[in-house]
Amino acid sequence: MEIYELIRRYRIDNNISQKDLAKSCGISQNYLSEIEHGLKEPSLEVKLKIAKALNVCPYNLIHLCDQCPKKDCQWKFFLHN
Numbered sequence: 001m002e003i004y005e006l007i008r009r010y011r012i013d014n015n016i017s018q019k020d021l022a023k024s025c026g027i028s029q030n031y032l033s034e035i036e037h038g039l040k041e042p043s044l045e046v047k048l049k050i051a052k053a054l055n056v057c058p059y060n061l062i063h064l065c066d067q068c069p070k071k072d073c074q075w076k077f078f079l080h081n
Contacts, residue, residue: 003047004038006061010054011036024053 034040051058
């Protein structure tokens, strides 16, 4: 699954609108739509903002690992601050 598909899936699974997610990330709804359709590749900074807003480990979002190791997740500080 590509990153744009993951972002859309996580957003829908969490019942978050594009408008609300875009606002949380400080990006336009149009830009988020382009990301979700695979038309634009978000910067690492935007990927991290999206991961935080969706409350998912950035590793899961960018495919660096199969699963977030919940107990030892190095991103806990990032996600909860």
